[in-house]
Amino acid sequence: MRLRTRSAAALAVGLLALTAGQPRAQDAERSVWDGVYTDEQADRGRAAYLQNCAVCHGAALAGTGEAKPLAGPEFLSSWNGLTLGDLFDRTRTTMPMVRPGSLGRETYADVLAYVLKFNGFPAGDTELAKRSEMLATIRLDAFRPDAGTAGDAAATAADPNGYPNPYATERDFLKLPPGRTMGSTSGVAVDSRGHIWVADRCGANSCAGSPLAPIMEFDADGRFVRAFGAGMFNFPHGFFVDAQDHIWLTDNRVEGGKGAQVFEFDRTGKLIRALGKAGVSAEGPDTFVEPNAVAVAKDGTIYVADGHTQGKGAHRIVKLDAQGRFLKQWGTRGAAPGQVEVPHGIALDGHGRVYVADRWNDRVEVFDTEGKLLEVWPQFGRPSGLFVDAKGALYVADSESREPEGYGHHPGWKRGVRIGDARTGKVTAFVPDDQADPDKTATSGAEGMWVDAQGRIYGAQVGQRAVVRYVRKPGG
Numbered sequence: 001m002r003l004r005t006r007s008a009a010a011l012a013v014g015l016l017a018l019t020a021g022q023p024r025a026q027d028a029e030r031s032v033w034d035g036v037y038t039d040e041q042a043d044r045g046r047a048a049y050l051q052n053c054a055v056c057h058g059a060a061l062a063g064t065g066e067a068k069p070l071a072g073p074e075f076l077s078s079w080n081g082l083t084l085g086d087l088f089d090r091t092r093t094t095m096p097m098v099r100p101g102s103l104g105r106e107t108y109a110d111v112l113a114y115v116l117k118f119n120g121f122p123a124g125d126t127e128l129a130k131r132s133e134m135l136a137t138i139r140l141d142a143f144r145p146d147a148g149t150a151g152d153a154a155a156t157a158a159d160p161n162g163y164p165n166p167y168a169t170e171r172d173f174l175k176l177p178p179g180r181t182m183g184s185t186s187g188v189a190v191d192s193r194g195h196i197w198v199a200d201r202c203g204a205n206s207c208a209g210s211p212l213a214p215i216m217e218f219d220a221d222g223r224f225v226r227a228f229g230a231g232m233f234n235f236p237h238g239f240f241v242d243a244q245d246h247i248w249l250t251d252n253r254v255e256g257g258k259g260a261q262v263f264e265f266d267r268t269g270k271l272i273r274a275l276g277k278a279g280v281s282a283e284g285p286d287t288f289v290e291p292n293a294v295a296v297a298k299d300g301t302i303y304v305a306d307g308h309t310q311g312k313g314a315h316r317i318v319k320l321d322a323q324g325r326f327l328k329q330w331g332t333r334g335a336a337p338g339q340v341e342v343p344h345g346i347a348l349d350g351h352g353r354v355y356v357a358d359r360w361n362d363r364v365e366v367f368d369t370e371g372k373l374l375e376v377w378p379q380f381g382r383p384s385g386l387f388v389d390a391k392g393a394l395y396v397a398d399s400e401s402r403e404p405e406g407y408g409h410h411p412g413w414k415r416g417v418r419i420g421d422a423r424t425g426k427v428t429a430f431v432p433d434d435q436a437d438p439d440k441t442a443t444s445g446a447e448g449m450w451v452d453a454q455g456r457i458y459g460a461q462v463g464q465r466a467v468v469r470y471v472r473k474p475g476g
């Protein structure tokens, strides 16, 4: 196909040149960050999109085959700096491919509103106009104008791996007991005394049938202190240390009457409680499907990210009170804003924001504590784990992005840890994973994340079976 060999940007710039006499992007008065559509309009647009566009561009706007993504960095960098008029005309005159122009201007405007919403641009009070001249007054800035200069934004959007890496990598700082090797691990955390806690999968990638104790404590110098939890879990997955240094672990695999539970221990290894029903995988107020991750607020409120198998079962965020009683759940399985599919990690910022690693949808979603959607951020990659530090920095681990079609397909994205501002979503640093041939593996690099009081980043790695630490380079 002829168009495939041409970049969308080049094509769109061509269109722009043709529209002589119309406002040009650099003269446009408003930007997509100014609230240029309404939520209602985006809802209508969603229905029209699912009916007319999703078959080619995918329910998550991620694109399929030759139909390009309509969300995320590739899309945003193509259109960055152009106007909504350009995007509108391009869509109206060429899409849907088999019958271009068949939908009516109003519906194209609605679909555009949905595309904007999906890309994380905020809604406002007035609907998006259906006239090209009006839309040509709205600039498509990929990044919030106050999040850097236009030049920076273009550079950033064009290369999601192009950020500086101010960190050096430390390995083997944990001294395991004699005879023991680290298994696959997605759980690392640091307590208030600086002790480092790890949950591995019993020297392998499963604890089923193993006599080993997967929860291990190390002192601040990496010396082994103790281990506990033998015979209790199948698949240690989500890990958390709360404000009173209690240790939380999720087991997201059901086998032999165990699993699908969330456990709380005190620091000596005494079991305080187990939420969910052992060996019962189900969506319910007192059961979990596949609990991936847990985070506990200072007041004891518990948030569980549930659902690990793409396309199957309930995927949701479950909120429980400090006593473990069900309060609410949100985010049914799916790709629309506010839905989740494989919510693999969860983090709290202590200021009323809940960050979810919405892995299958290649995005971070931010909610308030009642489940209201605040942000949809594709710029942190395909997230497996995340963490917000006391200074308001967001750390997101991408352990799965791959070039080839199939599992983890997320072309243009490298695995590693992206670091940015938890409020604005602006990414500023990238610590690449060092796996030699990531396209040949389903996972590499950090899945579980923690950052200690000194700003050192800990990554628990399933693929490499290791815990690594990233430390700021001098002057970095």
Ligand code: HEC
Pocket (backbone or CB within 6 Å): 003, 004, 007, 008, 009, 049, 052, 053, 054, 055, 056, 057, 066, 067, 068, 069, 070, 075, 078, 087, 090, 091, 094, 095, 096, 097, 098, 103, 111
């Ligand atoms: C039959 C499959 C098909 C359907 C249905 C379809 N598209 Fe497309 N679309 C494509 C293909 C293939 C391309 C890439 C080729 C091209 O640029 O024309 C594309 C390209 C685009 C582009 C340009 C993307 C870029 O960054 O260059 C936009 C925008 C777009 N489609 C929007 C839509 C919208 C909105 C709908 C629904 C109203 C829709 N498409 C329906 C197949 C489809």
